Amino acid sequence: MKVNLISDTITVPSKGMLNKMFNAKVGDDIFRNDPTTLLLEEKVASMFGMEAALFFPSGTMSNQAALKYHTNPGEQLICDHFAHIYNYESGGISFNSGVSCKLIQGNRGMITAPQVAQSINIKSYILPKTTLVCVENTTNKGGGACYDFKVLKEIKKVCVENKLAFHLDGARLWNALLETSAKPKEYGAIFDTISLCFSKGLGAPIGSILLGTKEAMREILRTRKQLGGGMRQVGYLAAAALYAIENQWEEMRKDHKRAKEIEVVLSKCEYVKEIAPVETNIIIFTLTDKIDETKFLEILQGKNITLTDMGSQTIRIVTHRDYTEEQHQYFIDVLKNLEI
Numbered sequence: 001m002k003v004n005l006i007s008d009t010i011t012v013p014s015k016g017m018l019n020k021m022f023n024a025k026v027g028d029d030i031f032r033n034d035p036t037t038l039l040l041e042e043k044v045a046s047m048f049g050m051e052a053a054l055f056f057p058s059g060t061m062s063n064q065a066a067l068k069y070h071t072n073p074g075e076q077l078i079c080d081h082f083a084h085i086y087n088y089e090s091g092g093i094s095f096n097s098g099v100s101c102k103l104i105q106g107n108r109g110m111i112t113a114p115q116v117a118q119s120i121n122i123k124s125y126i127l128p129k130t131t132l133v134c135v136e137n138t139t140n141k142g143g144g145a146c147y148d149f150k151v152l153k154e155i156k157k158v159c160v161e162n163k164l165a166f167h168l169d170g171a172r173l174w175n176a177l178l179e180t181s182a183k184p185k186e187y188g189a190i191f192d193t194i195s196l197c198f199s200k201g202l203g204a205p206i207g208s209i210l211l212g213t214k215e216a217m218r219e220i221l222r223t224r225k226q227l228g229g230g231m232r233q234v235g236y237l238a239a240a241a242l243y244a245i246e247n248q249w250e251e252m253r254k255d256h257k258r259a260k261e262i263e264v265v266l267s268k269c270e271y272v273k274e275i276a277p278v279e280t281n282i283i284i285f286t287l288t289d290k291i292d293e294t295k296f297l298e299i300l301q302g303k304n305i306t307l308t309d310m311g312s313q314t315i316r317i318v319t320h321r322d323y324t325e326e327q328h329q330y331f332i333d334v335l336k337n338l339e340i
């Protein structure tokens with residue numbers, strides 16, 4: 001048996017999804033006449049109570065286009081030091097927007113309003129102008145942690161008081177929405193732009209969406225084209241996203257349940273030093289100094305189990321819809337019986 005828990009991005013489209021894709025009505029989205037893409041944009045924008053939306057090929061591109069919209073070269077944004085936009089988008093912030101980051105040492109990738117307030121540069125021509133705050137929910141490097149919505153509202157207040165834009169990297173907001181009480185429209189009411197991914201836990205093969213005002217999306221349409229993200233008969237992919245929201249979103253609860261079960265098992269293993277509290281589908285844990293992480297991963301690889309090395313004795317596991325109950329039982333068994 002093979003178990004691959006490196007990411008929730010490795011899933012392949014389900015039969016139902018492929019069927020929906022094959023039957024999609026398509027047009028040319030560069031002319032803005034692909035009916036399925038327009039339907040997806042309209043549906044997600046209205047779900048979040050936002051004016052408009054644009055479909056993107058990736059979460060990186062939708063984040064980058066939003067950051068470019070909110071900033072000018074030489075300015076500074078505020079984010080957590082774990083942020084995907086800072087760590088894993090190939091330096092896109094500086095490449096695309098010429099913007100620097102004021103990094104906050106938050107808690108599991110999450111920042112607070114007082115931390116944001118302290119990170120805003122005073123008005124001085126020798127300092128970069130602070131113009132944007134970015135948060136991630138759930139946090140990837142922070143182990144799938146979900147923000148308390150109250151904290152986001154407090155950050156929004158600081159943004160309003162200081163005339164800062166507020167962007168949400170909601171690649172895995174779908175996971176947070178299943179575990180917390182805040183509703184999509186509440187998110188829509190406090191963020192200027194929201195990026196959501198369909199190709200993570202939802203199980204679509206590709207695609208993200210950016211939400212915001214009509215005016216913002218009009219401008220970002222140009223940025224998306226400049227970045228090479230204008231697409232033609234993309235309705236086939238929008239159909240996968242629509243199918244995912246309608247049929248596969250609720251099923252992600254299973255990923256969360258299995259992640260929590262893995263947490264329970266790991267908490268009893270002697271080779272585990274610490275586990276970040278598991279809230280959604282990501283498990284991050286550290287090993288004791290009895291074994292280093294490379295050796296640990298080699299042992300698991302020998303049993304056909306692949307996990308991610310995060311460095312410094314840290315391992316990441318991500319559960320996803322293609323991880324079966326049979327694989328889950330096998331993995332748990334292996335974890336319980338490892339002799340280290």
Ligand SMILES: Cc1ncc(COP(=O)(O)O)c(C=O)c1O
Binds near residue numbers: 057060061
């Ligand atoms: C939090 C977060 N934001 C953005 C992205 C980027 O998404 P993509 O891989 O579609 O570019 C990822 C991808 O893993 C992510 O985890």
